[in-house]
Amino acid sequence: MASTDTLPLPRLAPSPEVHEHAWLVESRHATSDGTVLYVRCTECPARRVDLVDRPQSPPAALSRTVLTPSER
Template structure:
C-alpha cells in the first residue's frame, strides 16, 4: 500500500448556505421550520422560539 492509497476521499466544497423555508408549523416549543439551501439543496430543521433567531435542531443533510 502506498501513501496515495491512504489519502482521505475528497470533501465537497464548503459554502455559506442560503436557507429558504419549505414549510413551518406551530408546536408547544415554538415554530418548527423545515428549510432548504437554494445553492446545494441541503435541508435542516430549525426551531423558532419567541423573539429569538431560529435555532437549528439538525445539521445540514444532503
C-alpha cells in the same frame, strides 16, 4: 510491476459544506415548543430543521444539516 504512487484525491466538485447555506423556508409548523421551520439551501441539496421559540429570536438548528440526494 507495482507502483507505489498514490492517486491524488479528486477535488473537482465543491463540497456543500464549504459555502454558507442560503436557507429558504419550505414549510413551518407551530408546535408547543415554538415554530418548527423546515428549510433548504437554495444553492445545494442541504436541508435542516430549525426551531424558533419566540418570534424575535433567530432560528436555532434543531437538526444537523442533511444532504438530500439530487433528483435525477
